Amino acid sequence: AQKITQTQPGMFVQEKEAVTLDCTYDTSDPSYGLFWYKQPSSGEMIFLIYQGSYDQQNATEGRYSLNFQKARKSANLVISASQLGDSAMYFCAMREGPNFGNEKLTFGTGTRLTIIP
Amino acid sequence: GAVVSQHPSWVICKSGTSVKIECRSLDFQATTMFWYRQFPKQSLMLMATSNEGSKATYEQGVEKDKFLINHASLTLSTLTVTSAHPEDSSFYICSARNAGGGEKLFFGSGTQLSVL
Numbered sequence: 001a002q003k004i005t006q007t008q009p010g011m012f013v014q015e016k017e018a019v020t021l022d023c024t025y026d027t028s029d030p031s032y033g034l035f036w037y038k039q040p041s042s043g044e045m046i047f048l049i050y051q052g053s054y055d056q057q058n059a060t061e062g063r064y065s066l067n068f069q070k071a072r073k074s075a076n077l078v079i080s081a082s083q084l085g086d087s088a089m090y091f092c093a094m095r096e097g098p099n100f101g102n103e104k105l106t107f108g109t110g111t112r113l114t115i116i117p
Numbered sequence: 118g119a120v121v122s123q124h125p126s127w128v129i130c131k132s133g134t135s136v137k138i139e140c141r142s143l144d145f146q147a148t149t150m151f152w153y154r155q156f157p158k159q160s161l162m163l164m165a166t167s168n169e170g171s172k173a174t175y176e177q178g179v180e181k182d183k184f185l186i187n188h189a190s191l192t193l194s195t196l197t198v199t200s201a202h203p204e205d206s207s208f209y210i211c212s213a214r215n216a217g218g219g220e221k222l223f224f225g226s227g228t229q230l231s232v233l
Contacts, residue, residue: 033220035220035222037224042226043208043210043226043227043229044224044225044226044227045161045210045212045224045227046224047221047222047223047224050220050221052220091160091161104151104163104166105151105163105212105222106163107160107161107162108160109159109160110159110160
């Protein structure tokens with residue numbers, strides 16, 4: 001079974017609108033972390049936001065927020081007031097187990113977001 | 118902020134040659150670095166976990182004799198693609214976590230390898 005599932009291969013959103021990128025995950029480990037990364041055409045991976053499995057509140061970082069629904073194993077990324085520069089690939093990723101510093105991330109297949117002027 | 122430098126950004130080589138890719142953490146120490154491979158329009162697939170001062174841990178299906186990893190210091194890991202073939206052409210990207218703590222995994226800018 002896929003550990004990270006991103007069901008939206010591509011999305012088109014009007015500039016200044018909010019957008020939600022879906023991510024569901026599968027793990028039996030009670031301790032895990034969820035990440036979102038942005039990959040522009042240049043290829044670099046840009047960290048956006050992190051949510052720990054024991055965090056009580058949804059993570060927020062500027063225009064990015066993570067809608068964490070633990071019972072549904074869902075960790076959707078919400079981008080408010082989208083900008084043209086938000087056009088990129090977005091990857092959801094998961095770290096299974098506590099953070100001891102050497103745990104690998106498993107990535108989803110990504111969503112290509114295109115912001116329309 | 119923390120920076121991971123990856124070099125070269127792109128490389129073209131002849132089939133049968135070896136190519137070395139460097140990954141450096143510029144302002145933090147990284148006891149562990151990760152090497153990923155990404156095919157066009159696909160996700161990142163972990164190849165191996167590089168541990169400073171010890172042997173790398175390879176994912177299933179990754180040939181350790183073909184993809185040599187050396188993590189000789191707390192700030193440098195190298196990936197050498199030995200006897201490269203066209204099917205090795207891909208985007209390779211490294212990442213590192215600050216040994217001092219934190220959840221973020223910092224990525225290099227990636228290396229596009231094209232084997233002719």
